[in-house]
Amino acid sequence: MxxxxxxxxxxxxxxxxxGALSLSACGFALRxxxxxxxxxxxxxATQVGLSLENNQAxxxxxxxxxxxxxxxxxxxxxxxxxxxxxxxxxxxxxxxNNLRFRRYELIGVLTEVRVVxxxxxxxxxxxxxxxxxxxxxxxxxxxxxxxxxVDSQGNKAHAWLYDNLAERIAEQYHALAKxxxxxxxxxxxP
Numbered sequence: 711m712x713x714x715x716x717x718x719x720x721x722x723x724x725x726x727x728x729g730a731l732s733l734s735a736c737g738f739a740l741r742x743x744x745x746x747x748x749x750x751x752x753x754x755a756t757q758v759g760l761s762l763e764n765n766q767a768x769x770x771x772x773x774x775x776x777x778x779x780x781x782x783x784x785x786x787x788x789x790x791x792x793x794x795x796x797x798x799x800x801x802x803x804x805x806x807n808n809l810r811f812r813r814y815e816l817i818g819v820l821t822e823v824r825v826v827x828x829x830x831x832x833x834x835x836x837x838x839x840x841x842x843x844x845x846x847x848x849x850x851x852x853x854x855x856x857x858x859x860v861d862s863q864g865n866k867a868h869a870w871l872y873d874n875l876a877e878r879i880a881e882q883y884h885a886l887a888k889x890x891x892x893x894x895x896x897x898x899x900p
Contacts, residue, residue, distance in 0.1 A: 759787050827871040
């Protein structure tokens with residue numbers, strides 16, 4: 711009886727297959743997966759009214775915020791224009807005020823830019839109201855000595871900041887709604 715020697719190519723293929731299968735088995739998941747993998751919140755918190763200022767920055771934030779809330783299983787309605795759903799969203803609302811950018815520059819041949827987006831966010835969930843200031847920031851560099859002196863990364867940074875702020879607001883609403891649901895289902899013990 712002879713013992714066959716495994717060829718190096720077959721061993722390599724086996725190793726790659728084993729690595730791929732073990733990666734999927736360890737709980738690896740992509741970000742932005744469907745909302746069925748998100749921890750559930752109370753049914754009363756799945757409808758929320760959005761109240762944003764009437765300016766360019768707030769309009770740029772509205773779409774990513776609505777998308778992020780939908781990813782978490784929450785339907786968002788504009789409180790200013792959607793009066794039909796006002797009764798459903800009266801208990802739950804997200805109000806974003808004082809949305810502003812601040813830009814810091816360290817000027818030299820290679821300019822370091824830090825852009826910060828600030829907002830005052832008020833969450834009202836089931837009669838409880840919580841106000842929190844939120845900030846997100848992004849840093850980048852550009853070379854003023856280059857042929858084009860236009861700061862092309864600035865617009866990309868603004869879009870990233872809107873998306874990141876929307877994600878933080880949606881995640882905080884989801885966490886607060888989950889905590890409120892847990893508080894309301896907890897037994898009252900003296």
